[in-house]
Amino acid sequence: MTSESILLIGRDTRNAREVLGTHADRLDRRAVVDDVEVVTYESEPTRELRGALERISADTVYAVPMCVAPTHDTIHGVPAALSSVPGDVRYCEPLGRSPAVTDVIAERGTELVPASDDASLVLVGTGSSSKPYYRRTADYHAARLREQSGYGEVLTCYLLQNPAVECVRYNVTKGRSVAVPLFLTRTEATEGRIPDELELARGGIEYADPFGEHPRITDAVHAEVERQRILTLDATPSATPFEARLSPTRRPAPTDGEGVQR
Known part of the structure; x- marks a missing residue:
């Protein structure tokens, strides 16, 4: 057998x-x-x-x-x-293009900032501008979330390509925002670099956990x-x-x- x-x-x-x-x-x-x-x-x-x-x-x-x-x-x-x-x-x-991942992103976001017309959901990925993989993954989920979630806007940003994470604060147009890192586990990027570039200490942007368990x-x-x-x-x-x-x-x-x- x-x-x-x-x-x-x-x-x-x-x-x-x-x-x-x-x-x-x-x-x-x-x-x-x-x-x-x-x-x-x-x-x-x-x-x-x-x-x-x-x-x-x-x-x-x-x-x-x-x-x-x-x-x-x-x-x-x-x-x-x-x-x-x-x-x-x-x-x-890799798991990123699974519809199940869209559900996880939506849940991570709504735990901190419930979906509404005056709220923004930001998807934070890594990746290089010379490689399209992370952009395709982020765009896939962003498109689904624009259709399925109640957020007023859904944006994408990246650590290593444009639009950059550090520009998110100036790109969102809604009164409340939540950023969800497109990472499975906790890394140096999710614990340090992304929070720093989002300038979380200034307030106004909530930051969700990676997908985890x-x-x-x-x-x-x-x-x-x-x-x-x-x-x-x-x-x-x-x-x-x-x-x-x-x-x-x-x-x-x-x-x-x-x-x-x-």
């Missing part, structure tokens, strides 16, 4: 292990697969995760990058690391695994998402032992 496992992969940020562990426990109780495992890394997934990945015994592994949008790691380092998994890997996409994030993981199961039945290239095609083709690059590519 074929065994299946879900592998949650994330950066080892301030509360990542606790957050990923909570989602893993929920998925395990749902009996979605035979086993659910969590791995985290600090900076070099290929080197840091090799030993743990080699010990995974399931025949089929659904590897889920626990982040909001594709990053350099999810496109390069993580797929290369997954080549160490003995079984068949189904590489899932919210149950709808567990739902998003579950839905992505089920989607990959369906896509496996349709092996045509057009049916396979970009991230899912990376794992079989990426291999670790030769390095000097410290992760520096030779």
